[in-house]
Amino acid sequence: MAPGFFTALDTDKDGALTKAEMRATFERWFGQWDSASTGGLTQEQLLAGITAALPQPAPGAFGGGRGPAAQNQTPQPQHVDAMIAALPATAPAKPKQPRRVLVLGKAAGFVHSSIPLAGRTIEELGKKTGAWTTTITYDPADINEANLKQYDAIFLASTTGAFLDDPNDAAATAARRKAFLEFVRSGKGLGGIHAATDSYHQNAPAATTTEAGGAPGRAGGARGGGRGGGQAGPLAAAFLAQGDKNADQRLSKDEFVGLADVWYGKLDTANSGRVSQAEFSQRFVGAVLPPPPPESRAPAAAASNVAPSRAGCTGYSNQQPATQLGPDNQVGTWPEFNKMIGGFFKFHWNNPQEITYKIDDPKSPLTAPFHKLDAPFVINDETYTMGRDTYSRQNLRVLTSVDYSKMCDDDKKKESNPREDHDYAMSWIRRDGKGRVFYMAHGHDESVYAKTPILEHLLAGMQYVLGDLQVDDGPSVKGGSK
Helix, strand or coil: CHHHHHHHHCCCCCCEECHHHHHHHHHHHHHHHCCCCCCCECHHHHHHHHHHHCCCCCCCCCCCCCCCCCCCCCCCHHHHHHHHHHCCCCCCCCCCCCCEEEEECCCCCCCCCCHHHHHHHHHHHHHHHCCCEEEEECCHHHCCHHHHCCCCEEEEECCCCCCCCCCCCHHHHHHHHHHHHHHHHCCCEEEEEHHHHCCCEEECCHHHCECCCCCECCCCCCCCCCCCCCCHHHHHHHHHHHHCCCCCCCECHHHHHHHHHHHHHHHCCCCCCCEEHHHHHHHHHHHCECCCCHHHHCHHHHHHCCHHHHCCCCCCCCCCCCCCCCCCCEEECCHHHHHHHCCCEEEEECCCCEEEEEECCCCCHHHHHHHCCCCCCEEECCEEEECCCCCCCCCCEEEEEECHHHCCHHHHCCCCCCCCCCCCEEEEEEEECCEEEEEECCCCCHHHHHCHHHHHHHHHHHHHHHCCCCCCCCCCCCCCCC
16 A cells, blocks of 8 residues: 555655655645535545545456456456356246346445456356346446446446546546436346445534434544545545544545645654655554554454353354444435435444344245245355435335344444344345346355355346346335335
């Protein structure tokens, strides 16, 4: 991370950084990232801006897909082999016509290693069953009105953050968002897996958040457009944590540029007026990023503190009980998308953590794969919970959810401010205009893509969004709207 940040700051490319050079770069970035001239940068804007500012790998550095090579686009061969071996042989419905799916693997926040495998899985599912053909892209510019005319569905492969946005081009951002919404609402389909819901959300302003019990409190753990993304995530978190002096969850120009002076002072320990790239890299942790907390440096000791609680649990993780994870104070930054996809990420139990599936819609063809099993389906994967104010059965037809009764009490306590109804859906469908949406929350770990029931569930969900599998997609709870 340090060399990339240094390269972005060293504008005259002389191999050294001066205080004036660093401050001028911060001033330029503020003007570029605050494209709407609001006078402040949110976590979402910081994530997008840093992602755009940091140097990207040269074209051709990664194989597969189309578009900019900002992410690894090639799944590991052993994961592909395991996935192919688990593929279902046939699709539950015959396609009404040839179908085409566009997989988008762009992550503007946390970059999951399983993204290339998720895209390849969609490709192989369509190829094996003849249900569709697939194009994989990592370029959000491919989401445009003209290009989308050739497709029947979009699949979001763990997209995070503001994945469609161009922080330097408001018009391009608006056009992509418009094309995306109109594509689905006109009668096409949208599928998504795992971190597709970890997009377009951030902490509410501090003045409007409350701690449990109604007491005012500052929003904790700001996420911006999604969980911290590769190099951009830790830097965005550092900007906000160290620069947000008035606790309003955004950085004014003075707060933002002031960090250049603070950080430079810590980097230039000899007060020489010049910091080389080697010196920058050596001092980066501590000057810009805080060192890892003690608990992350000693996982064995942390795990031993909770090991006695394993008795009686169907699953267990060494994740510590919640302390300061913060209240459920996230707000959507693109409400139309937040509602379309069905909600946004709040918290996750760590992997390994056994989760037992509850089948909420047993008559649906989409849940038929789980009825073939001799016992309830159990999975080890990172498991999401959703923000209370966006996820609702009034908006969704829930297919599967966490069997909360099978979780042990110690694991339940790891979520701060849980839902009172303990309703944590794992997959769902919904209508949006004339279009259809399917989402499945598991898919963090590569091992998920080698589980046949999951692949069959995904196949049926995609045939639903393509319009080939007819199912009851009315909300689970009638008479309301969230």
